[in-house]
Amino acid sequence: MKKRAMVFILIMLVIASLSTQTALASEERKMQDEVIYMIMVDRFNNGDTSNDRDANINDPLAYHGGDFKGITEKLDYIKEMGFTAIWLTPIFENMDKGYHGYWIKDFYQTNEYFGSMEEFKTLVKEAHKRDIKVILDFVVNHVGPNHDWLNDPVKRDWFHENKPISNWNDPVEVETGWLYDLPDLDQENPEVSNYLVDAAKWWIQETNIDGYRLDTVKHVPKEFWTDFSAEVKSVKEPFFLIGEVWHDNPNVIVSYQDTGIDGFMDFSQNGSLRTAFEKSNESLGWLFSNNVRNNKLFERPDLLGQFIDNHDMQRFTNLATLNNQDPITQLKLGLTYMYTAPGIPIIYYGTEIALDGGNDPDNRRMMDFNADDNFIKYIKKLGAVRQQQLSLTRGDMELLVDDTGLAIYKRSHADETVIVAINNTSESQSVVLEEEIESGMDLQGLIGGGVVKSGKNGYAIHLDSGQSEIYELVDRDNDNRLSLGVLIGIIIVLLVLFNRLVRSKRNK
Known part of the structure; x- marks a missing residue:
């Protein structure tokens, strides 16, 4: 007994x-609790060689073989890293050599190089089984080069006049010009607008996806986006829309927030992230001033997509390497900030192995699943901490220390407090926090472990060069969490x- x-x-x-x-x-x-893994479908994982056709892995402008089955096979890998959503580059049938997906030929067909509709539905179902959301890249600004519609007399009025954008400060030119010589759709034509909205709704109804990343938002009239947002959200609620308004001026991005688009890619912060972490001893101050600015400008700053690189820019690994830095060290620092600061972290595939790559198309190399996984272990820790600490996704942010590469800040939510310390300097750093944190508590390390106890003068935090740590403030006398x-x-x-x-x- x-x-x-x-x-x-x-x-x-x-x-x-x-x-x-x-x-x-x-x-x-x-939605602000999510961590998004961005995948260029063709460059991720080849799960079915039967659809490769003329794929050539040695040609950076050709298909490489990635497909729906390949992504489905790696969902556990994605889940284990702590990602809760995947963003896929466009999956629709493309014009010749449209491996990237942005040269759409048919809005109602899958790209035959990627697999069938049934295979994509299987991908969505398997992702949902793992509590992973699926976000599709959706393009309404243009179609692929030499599209058949250009020669269709019925669709003669579907396109703007073939003119390049010469004045990027003229919103009319930006919305009507042909971007990269791609046929520019006229969304003010009701036939075009209805076609695009119907296609977007159809994919939600058919596949049960969870959101769209909206391409080239600033090249399409705001009135269209208002109608588009309302229509797609009428099919499924909640349905997440995150827009790409590629502009360094946040005021331009803000001008689209009343269209119903939930969040936006934060390009201004992207530039600051790359500058701050591509080499050591750089000021991190702009990261925090940008956050203050975002809180003033945006209704939902917590839904801004934060990214250190993507498929349209030189990989961060390449930047760090060119600056004679260890890219993994610099990525650890940069991602630690992204995972603990306001916004939704968006990680480009291959970042977890510090995949190298210059400008497009070199930044779109095939993923290597045989690479060293030591950095992956760090990303797993970051993902776990972010999911466990609500203060990191919903809390206030207060900068405590900012000293040319050394930053310490506090995130607070309800009775939870987290302290983040980042040392992007070439030397070890020691800081004593006094009045900034309640005394008589412990700082429990969540990444490297260890405890910083409250002393007579406060909390003495020590960081080696290139080291960061996330601490939870805990009551040393009443910590009910078992180790x-x-x-x-x-x-x-x-x-x-x-x-x-x-x-x-x-x-x-």
């Missing part, structure tokens, strides 16, 4: 421990006692 009681007590202890560790999971998941070691010990004792109990019953 005593053994049974002991087993029962241990079980209750385990349940209590697990309940505290998973308490955050019981909160309603919101992993204690939890494992309890489980082992429980199993031993249970086995003995079973054996004693058999012997009777």
Whole structure:
């Protein structure tokens, strides 16, 4: 009887421990809680060689073989890294050599190089089984070069006059000019508008996707986006829309926030991220001033997409390497900031292995799944911490220390406080925090481990060069969270006692 009681007590202890560790999971998941993994479909993973056709992995402008099956095979890999959503470059049928997906030929067909509609539906279902959202890249500004519609007399009025954009400060030219010589659709034509909206709604109805990343938003009239947003959200709610308004001036991006688009790619912060972390001893101040600015300008700054690189720019690894820096060290620092600052982190495929690459198309190399996975382990830690700490996705942000490459800041939500320390300098740094944090507590390291205890003068934080840490402020006298070691010990004792109990019953 005593053994049974002991087993029962241990079980209750385990349940209590697990309940505290998973308490955050019981909160309603919101879009700002997501971490997005961006995938260029053709360059990720070849799961079906039968659809490769004329693919040539040695030609950077040709198809390389990535497909829907390849992504489906790697969903567990994506999930284990802590990603909660995937953004896929356009999957629709493309004109010749449109490996990237942005030269659309048919808005209602999948790209035959990527696989069938059924294979894509399987990808969505398998992603949802793993609680991973699927966001599709949707292009309404243009179609592929030499599209058949150009020679269709019925669709003669579907396009703007063939003119390049010469004055980028003229909104009319920006909306009507042919971007990169691609046939520019006239969304003010009701036939064009209805066609694009119907196609967007059809994909939601057919495949149950969770959102669209909207390409080239500033090249399309705001009135269209207002109608588009309302229509697609009438099909599925919630449905997330994140827009690409490629402009360094945030005021230009802000001008689109009343269209119903939920969030936007933060290009201004992207430039600051790259400048701050591409080499050591650079000021991090702009990152925080940009955050203050975003809070003033945007209704939902927490829905801004934060990224350090993407498929249209030189990879960050390449930038760091050219600056004679260790790219993994610099990426760790940059991603630590992205995962702990306001906004939705968007990580370009291959970043987890520090994939190299210059400008387009070199920045779109085939993913290598045989690369060293040490950096992946760090990303897993970041993902786990971000999911466990609501203050990192919903909390206030306060800058505590900013000293040319050294930054310490606080994120607070309800009764939870997290301190983030980043040392992007060429030397070790020590800082004592006094009035900034409540005394008599402990700072529990969530990445490297270890504890910083409150002393007479405050909390003494030490960081080696190129090191960062995320600390949770905990009550040293009333910390109800069992350590992993204690939890494992309890489980082992429980199993031993249970086995003995079973054996004693058999012997009777």
